[in-house]
Amino acid sequence: MKTYYDPEDLKKFGKIGEFQKPLADKFFDYYGEVFAEGALTAREKSLIALAVSHTVQCPYCIDAYTVDTLEKGCTEAEMMEAVHVAAAIRGGASLVHGVQMMNKVKELSM
Amino acid sequence: MKSLHALHHQLSDTETQIEILEEGVGQKLGLPFFQRKMRDAGLFPLKPTTLEILQLNLGKMCNQVCKHCHVDAGPDRKEIMTRETMEQCLRALAESDIPTVDLTGGAPEMNPNFRWFVEQCHALGRHVMVRCNLTIIVANPKYHDLPEFYRDHGVEVVSSLPFYNADKTDRQRGTGVFKDSVRALKMLNAVGYGMEGTGLVLNLVYNPAGAFMPASQETLKRQFKRVLRDEFEIEFNDLYAITNIPISRYLDYLISSGNFEGYMEKLVNSFNPIAAEGVMCRNTISVGWDGYLFDCDFNQMLELPVATPAHQHIRDFNAKALAEREIVLNQHCYGCTAGSGSSCGGTTA
Numbered sequence: 001m002k003t004y005y006d007p008e009d010l011k012k013f014g015k016i017g018e019f020q021k022p023l024a025d026k027f028f029d030y031y032g033e034v035f036a037e038g039a040l041t042a043r044e045k046s047l048i049a050l051a052v053s054h055t056v057q058c059p060y061c062i063d064a065y066t067v068d069t070l071e072k073g074c075t076e077a078e079m080m081e082a083v084h085v086a087a088a089i090r091g092g093a094s095l096v097h098g099v100q101m102m103n104k105v106k107e108l109s110m
Numbered sequence: 111m112k113s114l115h116a117l118h119h120q121l122s123d124t125e126t127q128i129e130i131l132e133e134g135v136g137q138k139l140g141l142p143f144f145q146r147k148m149r150d151a152g153l154f155p156l157k158p159t160t161l162e163i164l165q166l167n168l169g170k171m172c173n174q175v176c177k178h179c180h181v182d183a184g185p186d187r188k189e190i191m192t193r194e195t196m197e198q199c200l201r202a203l204a205e206s207d208i209p210t211v212d213l214t215g216g217a218p219e220m221n222p223n224f225r226w227f228v229e230q231c232h233a234l235g236r237h238v239m240v241r242c243n244l245t246i247i248v249a250n251p252k253y254h255d256l257p258e259f260y261r262d263h264g265v266e267v268v269s270s271l272p273f274y275n276a277d278k279t280d281r282q283r284g285t286g287v288f289k290d291s292v293r294a295l296k297m298l299n300a301v302g303y304g305m306e307g308t309g310l311v312l313n314l315v316y317n318p319a320g321a322f323m324p325a326s327q328e329t330l331k332r333q334f335k336r337v338l339r340d341e342f343e344i345e346f347n348d349l350y351a352i353t354n355i356p357i358s359r360y361l362d363y364l365i366s367s368g369n370f371e372g373y374m375e376k377l378v379n380s381f382n383p384i385a386a387e388g389v390m391c392r393n394t395i396s397v398g399w400d401g402y403l404f405d406c407d408f409n410q411m412l413e414l415p416v417a418t419p420a421h422q423h424i425r426d427f428n429a430k431a432l433a434e435r436e437i438v439l440n441q442h443c444y445g446c447t448a449g450s451g452s453s454c455g456g457t458t459a
């Protein structure tokens with residue numbers, strides 16, 4: 001079956017360098033450094049990445065960071081709470097624009 | 111739940127396991143041979159370093175039937191090391207200077223000669239470690255005094271606790287195991303195990319409850335310490351993070367859950383030459399319940415004996431021949447060399 005997303009493609013991510021190596025190298029170096037232990041732990045960063053994966057709704061990222069959070073020793077409750085954080089921010093971001101709508105209504109209404 | 115052996119499962123046959131590890135199931139695996147990887151890393155043939163640990167499987171009988179068990183242990187397994195074989199082990203110990211005796215199973219405590227054997231090893235001045243599954247301590251009143259027995263013989267206790275919550279632990283080890291493990295850990299703490307200043311060592315073993323790799327040992331240790339102390343008032347010394355080796359019941363889990371190919375690929379891609387240098391078969395000899403000798407517990411379960419044809423049984427123990435042997439390697443060994451490495455004492459890199 002032909003689909004836009006193939007789980008096997010995730011393994012080929014590194015190959016984006018075949019078409020443009022210097023930028024790919026820069027990206028992967030940066031990526032590696034971002035996820036290293038720092039002011040935030042690698043474990044905290046992995047949970048953030050899991051939440052963001054759900055925000056950008058990238059199936060590759062969701063797969064990758066589900067595995068990564070498990071491999072960082074996260075619990076399933078922690079993982080689901082991270083997804084709720086993403087959902088809350090997304091929902092809140094829609095709702096807070098309700099104020100803009102209200103402003104416009106008031107501007108246009110008698 | 112029954113053992114694969116009792117179910118006459120195809121994976122209770124070790125040749126079938128090895129074939130699957132080499133060839134795959136259905137579709138061809140096409141992964142590089144472990145020996146070749148080791149050759150590239152300058153580690154083939156793999157030779158032992160110094161023999162420091164004699165690890166003994168006192169029997170396959172166990173009060174638990176964990177899903178990932180590489181021994182395929184359980185209450186339905188009747189293989190138990192006899193007193194005669196234990197005496198042969200003691201002779202080998204007395205004739206050598208191996209400092210540590212590591213007792214495993216099954217639940218080693220279920221062997222009727224367990225306590226006698228520990229006393230003998232202690233009398234020989236050897237450091238004794240026991241791989242205690244915790245729940246055995248509370249399984250039957252006759253085991254309730256094990257913590258005191260361990261303490262009196264200076265035994266180091268090494269215990270599996272795959273996670274600090276009931277959900278993940280019970281999914282892997284059986285319903286109620288977490289609760290019983292907590293009870294047993296408190297009993298061990300009560301006699302001084304894991305407590306500062308007592309010198310009584312209680313180490314925990316983490317292994318992933320699924321088809322993924324372990325987290326960093328240090329991170330896990332910090333988390334386990336915090337949660338076990340805050341929520342359960344439990345103390346322990348060290349935590350070993352180990353990788354599940356794709357054999358026996360864990361192999362069955364991998365295949366039936368559709369994770370086998372992906373897991374093997376992951377192990378191969380995470381091959382770490384530094385971890386490979388420190389694999390445990392270099393300083394350990396594993397003795398089967400029937401006295402046969404193996405490079406490690408995993409080779410024992412795959413029935414791959416040491417490559418010293420004239421000295422394959424503990425009654426013919428020959429330290430020199432064993433020191434000169436070549437370690438028997440196969441595809442399952444990728445489990446020991448992935449990432450930070452894995453052994454009975456945790457990471458190796």
Ligand code: SF4
Binds near residue numbers: 172183184216
């Ligand atoms: S993993 Fe340990 S406790 Fe569990 S069945 Fe196997 S020997 Fe018994």
Ligand code: SF4
Binds near residue numbers: 392405438442
């Ligand atoms: S499985 Fe055994 S023989 Fe293979 S590397 Fe690990 S310890 Fe050594």
